[in-house]
Amino acid sequence: MRSASGFILDISKFSVLSLSLMLVACSKPESDPPAQTSSQSIELIAQDLIAVRTGELQTKIPFTGTIRAVNQSSIQAQVTATATQVNADVGEAVTKNQVLVRLNNQDNVARLAQARANLASAQAQAELAHNLMLRKKRLLDQGFISRVEYEQSQVDYKGQLETANAQKANLDIALKADQDGIIRSPLTGVITKRQVEPGQTVSAGQTLFEIVDPKQLEIQAKLPLEQQAALKTGKTIQFNIQGETQSRSARLSRISPVADQASRQIEFFATPSDVIQSLSIGAFVEGFIINQDQIQGQIIPLDSIQNLDHQPFVWVIRQQKIHKINIQVLEKRFADNQAIVKGLQSSDQISRIKFESRDENKTVSISHK
Template sequence: MQSAQQSSPFLKLSLLCISLTLAACQKEDPQQSVKPENKIELIQQDLVTIEQGNAISKTSFTGTIRAVNQSSIQAQVTATATNVNAEVGQRVSKGQVLVHLNNQDNAARLAQSQANLASTQAQANQAKLMMERKQRLLNQGFISKVEFEQSRVDYQAQMENVRAQQANVDIARKANQDGTIYSPIQGVITKRDVEPGQTVAAGQTLFEIVNPDQLEIQAKLPSDQQAALKIGQKIEYNIQGNSNLLTAQISRISPIADQASRQIEFFAAPNETITSLSIGAFVEGHILGTDNISGQKIPLDTIQSLKDQPYVWVIRQNKIAKVPVQILNQSYSNNTAIVQGLQNSDLISRIKFNDSDVKQDVSISQN
């Protein structure tokens, strides 16, 4: 019993030493498990150095291709089409007959007005003879001057009736002639809305004609960019479905802005020949300015979110950075852009990173 009590302090001391040893081991283990973070490795081909560059200022616009000369032909009278002499796609000359409209009422009115004119003209001739006869009698002293003046007044009244009837004849003839419709311009029929035997109403569109020999660009620009609009200003543009870069010159500018859209309409004459199939096609282009833009020249395809808050990934002081840029000029044909917002020592990364990679260390390999 006494020996057991003596050994108890030694047992407690041993247990305390073991506990301290284990605690020391537990503190050392985390230090042994810590490893240095790995750097993101890039090669020289992943990076692009910044160059100083110049470009011509450009103002973007959208529009369509239209014919300079085009016409929409409406019926002037209500009548029945007897002959239709034009088809869609057919080229017609100015003054060519397109359709005959038959309206018997207009023909009857013309005949009636012509008969009334003839009757009134005969009465005027009779009044003239009477006035001349009384002039001779007045000169011979057989009648009074008052009687002669009365005959002269009757003759003038008959002449006014003649002029009134002549106006009725002109109106009836015009209505009758409106039954024959001619082409007002030289061009190609693009729309036909009348068939033989069809009754058309006054004001109804029968044909649409365009002259494909002369086309132009019709576009609009916001009024706050009106400084870019000048007669003779050069334009670069693409037609929808055609990858070729074409050129034109501004030929006309609307003197006022549209009150609803606050945009200014302008027209441009193409320098290259455009086929008639492009009429109505969508156009996208730039108005070339006269001022040069200076900035930092980088590859266009390295810019992220090109149309909405553009930015680039750069290596700045051996760390990854996400830098917003202002695009001053861009060219898809040679994959270049002139921007502002970078430091000349930045290296543009062709590799796309994530936001979590920002400030991550980078190592650049020569191979």
């Protein structure tokens, strides 16, 4: 039989062996975790990508302007008087020389009557002087008066004739003043503004009516001085009227010979190719002056360009990877969402999706669902 001390010794040896095994197990290096993929794949759908296409577009110079009437007039009172009759209102069609307002000025009436009386008196005196001159001519021929006396009668007649002519001029002035009391339309059109009422006293120079001819409308716009090369009569213009989706065309008809000193812009006018409703007068217009010059390059959607105004670039898929490509923008068409650029490859696909710098060079998978 084994003694108790021997049994205790065996237990101690077993404990030491177990402890050693545990230490060896703890010191064994752990297995490395599975390696992570350096770049993750990004999935896009075919609708997110646009193929680069090469083509050419006409040069378009953008502008803004308004619609105005070619024939329009602002009618002012020529005399200070009281309006006794107003015959037109806003929206009414009027014809040329139609009476719009009658003004009553008693002073003008009195001056007209006085001028007529003065003219009649002067003409009577001139006729009398003429008869006296003829009588003295006969007396001179018969030797009853001297030549000096006859010549004096001639001078008297000429003086009376000039007086009559002066009174005739005064009568014309009075007639003009009286006629100024009758306001007539200078053109055929439509009343757009009325600023006079019956019984109202108006002063000379006061605006009474504004009239436009709605049958002849045009575009009025301006371009910066540095773009003056685009202005040439006869050029085609494409434009849209505020509130309309329809695109219209026009021809550049007139150009101001000088630039505005304040804005440094040149004013020009264009005649629309089709009829525009009169309600569009004063409406805002956006359009382009189309040049015959063609710009060639790569055509891509304008909204796919990042940082458009400073170092523009696009995200492209090239060889199944994402790349940030700097480009040169040759032409921008905001209305058509198109741009002509340089710097791309024909096989590039433009991404509508905006990526971040850390996405560059990542692999792309394209789903065609």
